[in-house]
Amino acid sequence: MGRYRPPRPRSSPYITPEGWNRLNQELDWLWRVRRPEVTQAVSEAAAMGDRSENAEYIYGKKQLREIDSRIRYLSKRLDALTVVRDRPADPDRVFFGVWLDVEDEAGETARYRIVGADEIDPAAGWISVDSPFARAALGKAVDEEFTVPTPHGEVVYFILAVWQDPPMD
Known part of the structure; x- marks a missing residue:
């Protein structure tokens, strides 16, 4: 069986x-x-x-x-x-393929890239466009907040920066 x-x-x-x-x-x-x-x-x-x-x-x-x-x-x-080769009209908004820096309520910062499901790499910060985090962040702009539902409750993130190309630092 x-x-x-x-x-x-x-x-x-x-x-x-x-x-x-x-x-x-x-x-x-x-x-x-x-x-x-x-x-x-x-x-x-x-x-x-x-x-x-x-x-x-x-x-x-x-x-x-x-x-x-x-x-x-x-x-x-x-x-x-x-x-997806096209870049969004507004470079300060979160769309597929962009890099973003976020800060949570505790002041912890993180960098993510929103990619397709076949490309995810948690160690590199590449997250799926289908993830709850990416779905909540899509369309938001720099200096906006978004809320992500988690098993331990909702977490609020603040968008610090958005890049089209890999950030250099």
């Missing part, structure tokens, strides 16, 4: 040009470099004889399935994504 997992909600189909390039490079690397390497290793392992007890063959086939799965996912996802 399998474990049922309900389908995940659809994420926004938006991505930055850098994110699209990164996914496209991963797809190219998997297809041109990684898959041929693993295919060669599986062929060599298969030539050794009994495949049912050949761990290298079994593991190689498993790797090929994972690579093929990722290639299928990336191919479909790249076709479905919309690259």
Whole structure:
């Protein structure tokens, strides 16, 4: 009996040009470099004889399935994504792809970039446009406040700065 997992909600189909390039490079690397390497290793392992007890063959086939799965996912996802290249008319407002500095009620500051769901990187401060934080911040301007619902209650943030390009500091 399998474990049922309900389908995940659809994420926004938006991505930055850098994110699209990164996914496209991963797809190219998997297809041109990684898959041929693993295919060669599986062929060599298969030539050794009994495949049912050949761990290298079994593991190689498993790797090929994972690579093929990722290639299928990336191919479909790249076709479905919309690259957002246009800059907003008002450079002081929070929109997709911008960097922003915020301050919370306790005086703690943080820097975030609002990106597509395929690009999130919490360590770098890249958050999904689908996150509650980004949804609350979108459309707000510098010196405005916005409220983010959290499991521990609502948190109010104040927008200190907004950049279109990576901030230099």
